Amino acid sequence: MDLIRLKNITKKYKNGVTAIYDLSLAIEKGSFTFVIGGSGSGKSTLIKMLYREEKPTSGQIILGGLNVAKLRDGKVYKLRRKLGIVFQDYRLLEKQTVYENVAFALEVIGAPDSEIRPKVLRALEEVGLKNKVHEYPDKLSGGERQRVAIARAIVNNPKLLLCDEPTGNLDPELSKEVMEVLDSINKNRGTTIIMATHDRDIVNRMKKQVVTLKQGHLVSFVEEGKYNDEGI
Amino acid sequence: MKAFRMLKRSIRDAFKSVIRNLSLSFASVTCITITLLIVAIAIIASRNVENFTSEIEKDLTIVAFVKNEAKESDIDELKDKLDNMSNVEKYDYQTKQEVKKHMQEESEVFDTVLEGWSDEESPLKDTFQIKVKDVNKIKDTAEKIKGFENIATVKYGEGLVDKLIKAFDSVKKGTYILVIALVVVTVFLIVNTIKLTISARKREIGIMRVVGASNFSIKLPFVIEGMFLGLLGSIIPIVGMIYGYTYFYNKSGGYLYSEIVKLIQPDPFIYHSSLILLLIGVIVGMLGSLSAVRRYLKI
Numbered sequence: 038m039d040l041i042r043l044k045n046i047t048k049k050y051k052n053g054v055t056a057i058y059d060l061s062l063a064i065e066k067g068s069f070t071f072v073i074g075g076s077g078s079g080k081s082t083l084i085k086m087l088y089r090e091e092k093p094t095s096g097q098i099i100l101g102g103l104n105v106a107k108l109r110d111g112k113v114y115k116l117r118r119k120l121g122i123v124f125q126d127y128r129l130l131e132k133q134t135v136y137e138n139v140a141f142a143l144e145v146i147g148a149p150d151s152e153i154r155p156k157v158l159r160a161l162e163e164v165g166l167k168n169k170v171h172e173y174p175d176k177l178s179g180g181e182r183q184r185v186a187i188a189r190a191i192v193n194n195p196k197l198l199l200c201d202e203p204t205g206n207l208d209p210e211l212s213k214e215v216m217e218v219l220d221s222i223n224k225n226r227g228t229t230i231i232m233a234t235h236d237r238d239i240v241n242r243m244k245k246q247v248v249t250l251k252q253g254h255l256v257s258f259v260e261e262g263k264y265n266d267e268g269i
Numbered sequence: 270m271k272a273f274r275m276l277k278r279s280i281r282d283a284f285k286s287v288i289r290n291l292s293l294s295f296a297s298v299t300c301i302t303i304t305l306l307i308v309a310i311a312i313i314a315s316r317n318v319e320n321f322t323s324e325i326e327k328d329l330t331i332v333a334f335v336k337n338e339a340k341e342s343d344i345d346e347l348k349d350k351l352d353n354m355s356n357v358e359k360y361d362y363q364t365k366q367e368v369k370k371h372m373q374e375e376s377e378v379f380d381t382v383l384e385g386w387s388d389e390e391s392p393l394k395d396t397f398q399i400k401v402k403d404v405n406k407i408k409d410t411a412e413k414i415k416g417f418e419n420i421a422t423v424k425y426g427e428g429l430v431d432k433l434i435k436a437f438d439s440v441k442k443g444t445y446i447l448v449i450a451l452v453v454v455t456v457f458l459i460v461n462t463i464k465l466t467i468s469a470r471k472r473e474i475g476i477m478r479v480v481g482a483s484n485f486s487i488k489l490p491f492v493i494e495g496m497f498l499g500l501l502g503s504i505i506p507i508v509g510m511i512y513g514y515t516y517f518y519n520k521s522g523g524y525l526y527s528e529i530v531k532l533i534q535p536d537p538f539i540y541h542s543s544l545i546l547l548l549i550g551v552i553v554g555m556l557g558s559l560s561a562v563r564r565y566l567k568i
Contacts, residue, residue, distance in 0.1 A: 088479075117481030128476055132289055144278055145482035147271045189480065 040066040040197060040229050041087070046096035046106075048082055048253075056082040057093070058253045064231065064246075066196070069223045071240050072233040073264060074250035080233040083250070084201045087231065088122055089113050101196055118146055120197040121190025121228075125205040127182045129174045129189075135161065136170040139189045146193070160188040163225070164218050180211030184218055191222055198222065200232040204239060212239060237264040275486050283493035286470070293466045294498060301502025301554065304455035305546050309510045311451060312542050315444030317525075320533045322437035326404040331411050331425040335395040339419040344395070350417055351399065356410045358400040365393040394421060456553050464561040467491060474562075491562045492555055499554025500547070507543040514539050 041064040048057040056079040064070055072080045085091040086098060089105050098105040101119055108116055129138050139157045148156075161167050164184035174182055183203055190198055200219065204212035216239055223230050234240065240247060240263065247262025248255065257265065287294045335344065344362070351360050363371070369391060373380040386392070399414070401407050407425055415423040467474070477487050515535045523532050 111484060114478075114481045114483045117479060119481075122479050128472070128479070130473060130476065141476070142480040145477050145480060145486060147275050147278075147486065149274065193481075 038066050039063045040068075040101060041231075042097075042099045044097040044099075046086065046093045046098065048079070048086060048091065049094045056253050057086075057250075060096070060253075060255050062248065062255065062258065064229065066229055067223075067227045068246055069220070069230045069243070070232070070246040070248060071243070071262070072231060072248045072250065073235060073240060074256075075235065077252065078250040079253040080250050081201055084199050084231065084233050087197075087199055088120060089116055114146075118193065119195055120199060121187075121193070121195040123183070123186050123190050123198065123200040123203045125202040127174075127186045129182060129185055131174050133173075134170065135166060135172050135174070135177070135185050138174065138185055139192050142189045142192050148193075156192050156194075157188075160192040161185075163191070163222065164188045178211065179207050180214045183207065183211075183215050187215070187218055187222070191226065191228065194226070196229060198228050198230045200230065200234075202233055202235070204234065204236055209238065212236065216243065237266075240264040275489065279486070279489040279493050282490040283497055286466075286490065286494050287497060290466055290469060293469060297466065297498045297554075298502045300458045301455065301499055301550055302505045304451060304458060305503050305506035305550055306509060308448060308451045308455065308549065309506045309542065309546055311444060311448045312545065313510070313514060315441065315448060316538065316542070317533055318437065318440050318444060321530050322441060324531055325433065325437070329401070329404055329407060329425065331397075331399040331401065331407065331414060331423060333397040333399060333414050333417075333423045334421045335397070336419050336421045337394065339395070343419045347397070347417060347419060351397065351414075354410065354413070356401050356403055356406050358402045360397050360399040362395070362397055364395050365391055368393050368396055452549060452553075455549070456556065460557040460560055464557075464564070466494070467558070467561045467564075488559065488562050491558045495554035495556075495558025495561075496551045497554070499550035499552070502554070503547045503550030506546050506550075510543060510546065511535075511539050 041062070043060055043062040046057055046060040047055070049055045060079075060083070072083060074080045082091060086093055087100065087105070089108055093106050096106065100116065103116055103119075105116060130141065133141065136157060139160055140153050143153045143156060158167065158170075161170060164187050166181060166184055166188065169177065169181065174185065177185065183206075187198075187203075198219070203219070204215055207215060219230055219232070220243065222228050244261045246258070246260055247265075249257045249262075249265050335347070339347075348360075348362065351357050366388065369383050369386075372393075373383055383391075383393075397414075399410075401410050411423050411425045414420060474487060518532055518535050521532065523534070524530060525532060
């Protein structure tokens with residue numbers, strides 16, 4: 038079953054740059070998909086449209102029964118509660134502890150106190166940070182910070198996890214750590230993961246679905262794909 | 270239940286934020302305090318001027334002297350005419366014997382001088398003392414009464430009264446404008462300070478939006494924070510007003526310079542004014558934070 042269906046998506050920015058040309062794509066539930074491409078290929082724009090930070094100029098995005106392209110600004114939060122988002126720059130609250138950072142995601146959507154603690158601890162356990170709950174982000178390594186961000190993204194048990202270059206700031210060793218966590222979330226929770234990256238080693242090692250974009254056009258969409266240098 | 274939970278968390282977050290952003294919170298509170306202090310002084314000044322003006326206006330009286338040859342039936346006719354005048358609040362009629370008695374009671378000099386005159390020789394006249402409803406029309410009313418038959422002359426402190434009323438009127442208007450201008454300046458300052466508080470927390474708002482907080486729940490802690498800052502900012506002006514004005518009132522014995530300028534009694538005046546200050550602080554803090562948070566949300 039498809040979790041996401043994109044039909045003839047075109048995105049043209051106000052400054053006249055077209056980031057995506059007529060893109061159609063279907064992503065299955067429970068899959069792990071890399072979106073690759075050089076800078077300006079449109080991979081970030083694609084991820085942003087999926088969480089409705091950007092609106093497509095034309096076309097349809099159906100995500101879990103919601104028409105994301107037509108979602109009004111005031112209703113965007115309804116979509117966001119169904120997905121988790123991980124960024125390259127972690128986006129943690131520096132003045133709050135690891136626990137508070139993860140709990141924050143549940144608190145702001147009004148979850149009852151009794152649910153928050155077990156859910157947060159479970160998410161932190163999954164990313165291997167149960168022993169760091171009281172630390173502040175500035176005491177953590179880059180890999181650990183990103184794992185906190187992942188715990189925050191999955192704490193509400195979303196169907197979809199969007200990752201925009203999550204290993205962009207990390208060295209290969211720490212990147213591996215993060216990718217192991219993402220892989221186990223995909224396998225254990227059955228969370229669908231879409232990850233934009235330009236890390237060749239990761240893509241080649243993980244052997245997942247690969248969507249290749251080039252200057253806004255879909256070049257290929259293959260199972261167990263490799264990092265296609267010629268396509269980019 | 271959920272709404273209550275959100276409110277509870279918003280209040281907690283608002284408090285936390287005030288403490289975490291202590292220097293910015295302090296700046297906001299200081300700014301609110303200073304402007305509310307000026308507003309407090311303006312309120313005290315304008316209300317006292319208003320009070321003083323109306324006290325003086327209440328005392329304004331037209332005195333109409335009746336001609337000596339007027340008979341008793343003529344007096345009755347005059348009374349009827351005054352009863353029918355729309356601007357006449359009430360009047361008091363005194364015969365010249367009564368006037369004489371009054372004056373003799375008031376001072377020994379008058380007593381001695383007046384004693385020698387019989388009723389026929391007396392220079393005094395029967396008088397009407399007339400209070401008007403609208404002091405601004407006192408001139409017209411006086412003119413009309415002057416035109417009545419059997420009225421010798423009319424006095425109402427012409428030039429002086431006119432000038433006094435005009436002066437007080439402009440003082441009153443001036444203080445109103447000052448208070449309004451200060452409130453506007455306060456709003457502007459608070460909007461900007463809370464904008465700073467919020468832009469310092471832009472990141473937090475961004476994360477809230479990413480994890481699916483609704484616009485309302487994003488706004489709520491900031492609005493509560495704004496109201497709380499407004500509340501904190503109004504404490505010193507309110508305490509200052511209550512103790513300061515009471516002290517001033519007691520020290521001056523309730524009068525300013527002379528017994529003509531009577532001050533408003535502190536109770537309940539200071540409490541009403543404190544409530545106004547509190548409301549200005551809280552509402553302005555709320556509006557400021559609302560307008561500031563709107564800038565960072567796509568609504």
